[in-house]
Amino acid sequence: MIPKYRKQFNQEFTYEKYDQFKQILKQKSGLEPAFRISESPIFLTKEFEGKLIDACESIIDQIKSLPPETLDKSIPENCKVPNDTKQPHFLTIDFGICKNEKGEIEPQLIELQAFPSLYAFQQVYEDTFCELYPFLNEIRNKMPYEELRNYLKEVIVGDEDPENVILLEIFPERQKTGIDFALTERLLGIKTVCLTKVKKQGNKLYYENDGKLIEIKRIYNRVIFDELDRIPDLTTEFDFRDDIDIKWITHPNWFFKVSKFLLPLLQHQFIPKSYFLHEFPENENLENFVLKPLFSFAGSGVNLNPTKEVTDAIEDKENYILQRKVTYEPILEDINGEFSKAEIRLLYIWKENDERPVLLENLGRMTKAAMVNVDFNKKDAIWIGGSNAFFGEE
Template identity: 80%
Template structure:
């Protein structure tokens, strides 16, 4: 899409420039990314952007109009965390870049989350693309770096001292998103703390810094709560389900409330039809659907070709959905004349007491495989991995 930008990028591309971006990322963050970076951004039209925004605004309206009890039903009983908030701090929404039956390139909703994505990393990544390929500056995000930082500072730090705010993760140094943690620390002046290092005294939480115990007032939460049960012999002083004197950014309950659980409840021309597995109608054909566990992360557990034998063997059918298949269109041409597919994630923030979220940034992911996820890019190819979308005419 947008042939003039694709042509210019492909003409200017070199392996040296690709490696330059990686070097600059390491210099900026202090660490190397643990996921593959695509050699190229994707270029999308303003018309496509308007379709993305139209669909997103409709989805936001529908979520806001859902009764609270409908959202509450999504939270497993053993995962409920006290002191919920009226809305999440983050809202991310993934769309595939697809071709419709009428031949138009259109977005199709893949999933949505109220969970932080690579907010710090992605803005730096865009900046480095523009630094190495200066012609991209005319297409860059209109939010200045200063305003971008202020939005995230106000959201995550609020009125607290950054010393009393932490980014919380489980074994953060092992996570693929560690580079985003490092860039968040630089951006906001906060510490990344492992869940196993938290100290609990009464209803208060503390972390240790240079031999001193520092009280935690706000937690920028990057822990996927229901993943903790999969870690053998995990020892912590703090259980998420305990009552504590801390503010969550974002509250763990929202990981469940805005998730694949909502897909069967949403309606829009760019939202593929979805059903809970236990409600799948007899007049639909399984071969037209993808099977997804409700609360998996990063594409785990997804079955692209479910069969009746597979679905019949699932005992907790209410915890799975079937989503109508969409066709990611291979339209992003590489320097060898091969084409990649892509999806785009819109990164919103939702400030406390604000009626609607603010679109801050995007990230995209490119693939030549059947699933658009960095974990599924096993093929030795180019134009695959984590990327960024630029919009133009």
């Protein structure tokens, strides 16, 4: 959407630079990226960025105005964790780059989560683009690296010794986001610990390091709690629902409270109309909607073309939504003259005593497939996968 930057990037791009890009990421993290890295960043106008931020500010206002009891309804009974907090530490908001009925390019909300994303990785990712393509420095994220690090350190580590803070995941070595875990460790000096390795004594938790038991005082939680039930023969010493003496960053209840559950409750020009499945009105046409389970992750369970037979067969209709379809516009031109579509995720962090969260950075996801998820792309496609958005003047 900014022709001069797109033209310059495409002229400077080579596959050798792309290989170098991935090698630099490996050198900085110690790991190969386990998800596809796009060859290209996303270039968007400052005007488009303004629309994204306007929508996000409205969403934040609406979340803050909702009664706690409304948000609490989102949490399944078997997933309620004690010692909830008044607000989450993280907020990520996803928008598709779409075309409206007037032919104008605009953002449309796809989903939102109060759950951490690739906060450590994206800064390094943007830095690496700027190293290989120096002209990008003039439109990079204006927040200095040290300021971003201080935000993350204050929220995740707080006043504790980093030794007593862990990044918690289930089988972290299997997760595609492992490169972010590695960069978080380097950034904050904390350890990544598998849920199965956490030990419980009374109401306190510990992990083992160099043969010593270390007390855990804060958990940077990366576990999707409701997915644990799908892991066969999972054995752990503590249950999320235990009343334990630790600080959650962020509290697991917020994964449910800020989720697709909110979509039918939000209103804005850039928010497509959504309904809970059991409240879908008769005067709406099912063909105009996408069916989504409330608590799926990474696009699983989404039905782009639901039928009445499909929706009628669903028993727990309150756990599904229908969201009005939007038209992703392929505007990101690759070196072959073909075009990709994209989503932009804005990454916010929310200090405990602050009235509002702060926008730290963004991430992009590019695709040539029907769904913006790298698993749905053809293997030989380019300009697809994880990316980063740069905003500048036309």
